[in-house]
Amino acid sequence: MPYTSATADTENISSVTLTQGAAEATAPLYNAVGGQLSVHMIKPRKTAGGFMDLSYGSYALNREFLRLDSGEIGHTGVTGFASFSYRNANQWRGAGDSPRYHVDSRLLREWGKGSSASLIFSFNRQRQYYLRAPTRTQWHASGTHFNYASRYTEGDSSYYLLQENARAQTLLTAPLEFRLNRHFHLSLTPYFIYVAGYDGFGTTLDPQHSYQGNQPAGPLQASAGPQTGQITAVATDTFKQAHSGITASLRWDAGRNSLTGGAWYSYYDYSNPSRYAAVDANGGVSNMRGYYPILTASGEPLTSYNSHLVQQVNALFVQDRFHALSNRLTLSATFRAIMVTRTISNQLAGARYRNGASYFSPQPQLSASYDLTPQDQIFLNGTTGFRAPSGISSYNDRFSVATGAQTRSATSDTRPEYSIGEEVGYRHTGLVNVSAALFNYNFTNRQISTTSNLNGALVTESLNGGGQTARGAQLEVGLKPWHHFSPYLSGQYIHATIDNNLKSGMDYLPTRGKKAIRTPDFSGSIGLSYDDTHLFGQFTLNYVGPTYSTFMNDERIPGFVTANLSMGYRLRHVGFARSPQIQLNLINLGQSGYLSGVNSVSANARTTQGVYGTTIAGRAPTYFVGGGFAGGVSVSTGF
Numbered sequence: 001m002p003y004t005s006a007t008a009d010t011e012n013i014s015s016v017t018l019t020q021g022a023a024e025a026t027a028p029l030y031n032a033v034g035g036q037l038s039v040h041m042i043k044p045r046k047t048a049g050g051f052m053d054l055s056y057g058s059y060a061l062n063r064e065f066l067r068l069d070s071g072e073i074g075h076t077g078v079t080g081f082a083s084f085s086y087r088n089a090n091q092w093r094g095a096g097d098s099p100r101y102h103v104d105s106r107l108l109r110e111w112g113k114g115s116s117a118s119l120i121f122s123f124n125r126q127r128q129y130y131l132r133a134p135t136r137t138q139w140h141a142s143g144t145h146f147n148y149a150s151r152y153t154e155g156d157s158s159y160y161l162l163q164e165n166a167r168a169q170t171l172l173t174a175p176l177e178f179r180l181n182r183h184f185h186l187s188l189t190p191y192f193i194y195v196a197g198y199d200g201f202g203t204t205l206d207p208q209h210s211y212q213g214n215q216p217a218g219p220l221q222a223s224a225g226p227q228t229g230q231i232t233a234v235a236t237d238t239f240k241q242a243h244s245g246i247t248a249s250l251r252w253d254a255g256r257n258s259l260t261g262g263a264w265y266s267y268y269d270y271s272n273p274s275r276y277a278a279v280d281a282n283g284g285v286s287n288m289r290g291y292y293p294i295l296t297a298s299g300e301p302l303t304s305y306n307s308h309l310v311q312q313v314n315a316l317f318v319q320d321r322f323h324a325l326s327n328r329l330t331l332s333a334t335f336r337a338i339m340v341t342r343t344i345s346n347q348l349a350g351a352r353y354r355n356g357a358s359y360f361s362p363q364p365q366l367s368a369s370y371d372l373t374p375q376d377q378i379f380l381n382g383t384t385g386f387r388a389p390s391g392i393s394s395y396n397d398r399f400s401v402a403t404g405a406q407t408r409s410a411t412s413d414t415r416p417e418y419s420i421g422e423e424v425g426y427r428h429t430g431l432v433n434v435s436a437a438l439f440n441y442n443f444t445n446r447q448i449s450t451t452s453n454l455n456g457a458l459v460t461e462s463l464n465g466g467g468q469t470a471r472g473a474q475l476e477v478g479l480k481p482w483h484h485f486s487p488y489l490s491g492q493y494i495h496a497t498i499d500n501n502l503k504s505g506m507d508y509l510p511t512r513g514k515k516a517i518r519t520p521d522f523s524g525s526i527g528l529s530y531d532d533t534h535l536f537g538q539f540t541l542n543y544v545g546p547t548y549s550t551f552m553n554d555e556r557i558p559g560f561v562t563a564n565l566s567m568g569y570r571l572r573h574v575g576f577a578r579s580p581q582i583q584l585n586l587i588n589l590g591q592s593g594y595l596s597g598v599n600s601v602s603a604n605a606r607t608t609q610g611v612y613g614t615t616i617a618g619r620a621p622t623y624f625v626g627g628g629f630a631g632g633v634s635v636s637t638g639f
Contacts, residue, residue, distance in 0.1 A: 057632025203456025218297025
């Protein structure tokens with residue numbers, strides 16, 4: 001699926017909005033359980049010009065961005081822009097760099113009141129090396145020095161060049177808006193996304209006793225190391241994704257009432273063969289894309305899976321918004337019906353060839369707001385959400401390449417997550433802006449995304465976390481500019497618990513009442529900004545509380561604080577330059593690395609007795625490491 005960071009450069013984004021609770025009815029999404037993040041691209045300027053931004057900083061960071069605006073092309077009313085950016089930097093810990101190339105472009109034609117047609121193209125290509133995720137024991141022993149090896153020695157599969165990730169993404173979309181008359185408005189958005197890439201991880205193979213699925217692979221057609229007797233290889237997870245779709249909606253406005261109805265169709269084709277490539281004596285690999293793979297005795301590429309997924313999504317939605325009591329009361333009701341069909345094939349020997357699932361999810365939503373005064377409002381939301389298991393690996397049989405034993409069944413639980421949420425709150429606007437809310441969420445078949453090791457490759461899969469209840473409160477307070485200063489404060493308290501015992505083998509772990517993983521009780525931030533149109537700056541202090549990484553709550557990471565500071569100066573006009581500015585950014589002030597999140601979750605870190613008395617062995621979770629201190633300077637200007 002597309003990554004937000006790969007879709008548009010920040011200089012080409014006009015606004016970012018977050019819809020809490022659930023996705024909007026017209027959004028081409030079916031799995032946004034917690035809410036919807038929307039990114040809106042800027043419009044091309046009506047006059048010719050452009051914008052450039054140059055940045056340099058820590059870890060050999062260099063980034064160059066250039067956008068050119070055509071202005072109106074002839075007398076057609078069409079405007080457009082195209083931009084290119086390049087960025088590279090060394091890894092903040094360990095060896096390697098991360099080059100990124102990006103192109104954005106947009107053509108726009110507007111006419112009448114509310115009619116427009118756009119053509120948007122985006123291309124992103126990037127490569128990077130994975131940072132090794134430590135267990136808590138490894139973190140305490142090595143800290144930020146725990147990572148992949150920077151030099152290769154024979155048989156060392158932890159060499160950093162073997163842990164490579166690369167992807168190229170192309171996005172093409174054509175949003176169309178038609179104001180048919182003063183009552184009807186038609187929206188059409190066709191789109192196409194193509195992504196290709198690979199994930200590589202170092203591993204070792206037995207040249208004589210490896211398996212293809214549950215069948216012996218015979219002597220592998222690759223050379224073993226003279227000292228180790230093993231084949232050092234890269235387990236390459238290659239993928240190609242083609243995703244096309246269209247959304248269509250028709251809105252009817254009549255006085256105090258606005259009625260919208262529409263549909264969304266999506267076709268997603270995903271192929272995912274794994275391959276192994278031999279490593280030479282210097283740690284080099286012939287090809288990371290699997291073009292020259294290690295072959296079995298029969299001449300077939302050695303693989304852990306050879307999967308193909310086709311997914312189709314059909315969604316119908318209707319929404320009605322009504323204003324009453326002199327527009328002080330706003331009522332909104334939405335109903336969406338989501339239908340998802342997945343068909344998966346796996347050509348691995350011994351594996352179930354065909355698998356899949358079909359899901360149907362009704363999603364009603366209700367909201368109401370009432371303006372007590374022009375500055376004060378109370379609101380109430382009721383939402384529902386749906387999410388299918390992520391990752392094609394959740395539907396595949398798995399086998400050990402070392403023993404041929406089956407390690408996972410394709411008939412494992414793939415039930416979808418469903419959520420029901422309620423929120424009630426208060427907003428005040430004025431010199432001081434305040435937003436406060438209480439919320440309650442109930443989840444069934446809570447989908448927990450994690451990573452697992454499949455014959456040397458780290459793959460994404462979903463775990464069924466059972467039922468979950470989350471209740472809490474959130475508060476935001478911000479002051480409008482006062483003598484050019486604007487302070488800000490936000491915080492959230494959440495009490496999230498697991499509702500039932502979770503299955504482990506033939507027994508159950510006693511997890512009922514335990515706190516939910518990846519959910520800190522408290523998080524918050526404090527900010528202060530200053531802007532007198534020339535001198536500007538911003539300081540933010542963020543806190544994230546302790547977070548559990550196991551369903552049994554027998555391991556967690558401590559809370560952490562991060563601080564960032566930016567300051568700069570801008571001018572109005574200097575020659576051809578429009579509003580040139582220079583800015584200094586300081587990130588992670590006072591930090592030299594910290595555990596910032598959970599990479600792979602675990603049912604229990606310590607050996608635990610199950611509900612029926614079975615001894616359930618523990619497994620250590622792994623963690624993300626937050627970045628160290630970094631600084632950067634950027635110079636930008638319009639023209």
